[in-house]
Amino acid sequence: MSVTQSDELFASLPSGIDICHQTFGDADDPAILLIMGLGGPMGWWSTPFCELLAERGFFVIRYDNRDTGRSTKLRHHTVGRTDIVRAFTGLPLIGRVSVPYTLGDMAGDAIGLLDHLGIERAHVVGVSMGGMIAQTIAIEHPDxxxxxxxxxxxxxxxxxxxxxxxxxxxxxxxxGRTRDSYVERSLKGSKVIGSPAFPSDDVMARDRAFETYDRGWTASGVTRQMLAVLTQPDRTKALATLDLPALVIHGLNDPLVHRSGGKATAEAIPGAEHLEIAGMAHDMPAQLYATYVEAIARTAARATSAAADDSPS
Incomplete structure (x- = not known):
């Protein structure tokens, strides 16, 4: 099956943020918005993964978050190492640190992109920080x-x-300050957080690291995103108010976000499906693409079924 893939395009939002994005599939199909995590450009949602979703009958949208890839960089906002340490340790921030933006602002970027594309509603899928943004969208923009x-x-x-x-x-x-030093650090990080049961190809991992750097990786951008993550609110009570089909996927071997985070998310959202995967850590191995796509499609089908039940007979 041939999947239509758009060129990379830009959405200029009212906030002044430009969001680089790309689509796969038929615009008449139900939309799926893919939101990547800390420092990750949209290419971390690999083309084969996006094509698998499109083949299941979805209009797939991937994009660079602000401060990532080819989207707007907020370089005029500087964040120091002490600000990050203070936020990480939970010390008071008011009056001592200026947070450039919040996860709510990043959720607003996603909504602005949907507006730009003329999409009223979408299935929202996020990984790591992107999962936090996806949760925020469901809470702050439930419609x-x-x-x-x-x-x-x-x-x-x-x-x-x-x-x-x-x-x-x-x-x-x-x-470091060079392309090669970034790539080497990236590969070391991949070894630490990668899935032990689903090893990645070293050549592909290196190529992805080069692509990430070349798309516009900046240390300051990652730092600003990290501060948004470290200063996020506890969404537990707000998640309990959600009324939509939800799926929570987590690896049993995740060293970066302990599995307790996924468990707490699933327990907070009424009726959420909780899928834990042995041997998965903090990455999305190609060996698990079919598992992810099947679970996402299953969750989307629950939304379709609920809509049909609510429609006038």
């Missing part, structure tokens, strides 16, 4: 989300979804 899929993410509650100490040296290390 725009048909279903919610949150992958290897958490609720914002500090006592769940925590990091294993082994990830700190890589997280806090410098990526």
């Amino acid at each position: 725009r989300a048909l279903s919610l899929t949150s992958i290897m993410s958490t609720t914002g509650k500090r006592t769940v979804g925590f990091q294993h100490p082994k990830v700190f040296p890589v997280m806090l290390s410098s990526a």
Whole structure:
């Protein structure tokens, strides 16, 4: 089956943010909005993965978050290392640090992109930080989300979804000032958070790291996104008010966002499906694409069924 893939396009939002995006499939099909995690450009939703979703009858949208890839960089907002440390330790921020933007602002970017594309409602799928943004969309813009899929993410509650100490040296290390140093640091990080049961191809991992850097990777952009994550609210109570089909996917071997984050998310959302995968860590191995796509399609079908039940007979 041949899948139509658009060129990369830009949506200029009223906020002044330009969002680079790309689509797969037929615009008349139900839309799926894919939201990537910290520092990840839209290409981390690989083309084969997007094509699999499109083949299941979805209009697939992937995009670069602000401060990532070819979307707007907010370089005029500077964040210091002490700001990150203060936020990570939970010390008071008011009056001491200016947060450039919040996860709510990033959710607003996603809604602005849907507006630009003329899409009223979409199935929302997010991974890691993208899962936090997807949850925020469902909470703050409930009329725009048909279903919610949150992958290897958490609720914002500090006592769940925590990091294993082994990830700190890589997280806090410098990526250097060159393309090659960034790639080498990226590969080291992939080894730490990669899925032990589903190893990635080293050549493909290196190529992806080069592509990420070349699309416009900036250390300051990642830092601003990290501050938005570290200062996020606890969404547990708000998640309990959601009324839509929801799926929570988490790896049992995730060192970056402990599986307790996925468990707490699934327990908070009424009727959520909780899919835990042995041997999966904090990545999306190609070996699991069929599993992800089947689960996402199953969740979307629940939304279709619910809509049919609610329609006048």
